Amino acid sequence: MSNSSLESIARKMRHLDIATFTTVTDDGALGSRPMSNNGDVEYDGNSYYFTLDSARMVSDIRRNPKVSLGFEGLDGLHIAVTGQAEVIQDKAAFEAHWVPDLDNWFDHGVDTPGLALLKVKAARVKYWQGEDSGEWVA
Structure with missing residues (x-):
C-alpha cells in the first residue's frame, strides 16, 4: 500500500455520499449504521x-469518540x-x-430541537480499487 495525498484520495471520494458509520457502544461492541x-x-x-442528540450514536461518541467510516463506489x-x-x-x-434535502428529515431545519x-x-484513510491501493495518515 503506497502513501497517498489527502487530495488524491479526496478526488476518489468526490461522489461518495453514504458511509457505514461505526461507533463503539456502551458495552464495547461495535454499532454500525448508514x-x-x-x-x-x-x-x-x-x-x-x-x-x-437522542440517537444512540451520539451517546456512543460522547463516551468514546473513536469511529470508523466505510465508503464503497460503483x-x-x-x-x-x-x-x-x-x-x-x-x-x-x-x-x-x-x-x-435535509428538510425531509428535520422538520424545523437548523432550528430542529435536539439537532446535532x-x-x-480522519486520522487515517485507506483506499483499495482493484490492484491500486493507498493510504493517508494525518
Missing part, C-alpha cells in the same frame, strides 16, 4: 453528518476512514453544512 454526508463531499479530512472503490468524532450543537455550524452535527476528523 449515514449520508448530504453531498458535503469536498473532503478535507473532515466528514459531517446530521442526526438528533467502480470497485473501497475507502476506510478511522478517526475521532465530536458532537457539535452550534447553529452556525449547522448552517454551514445544511442542504435543502457529527464531525469526523
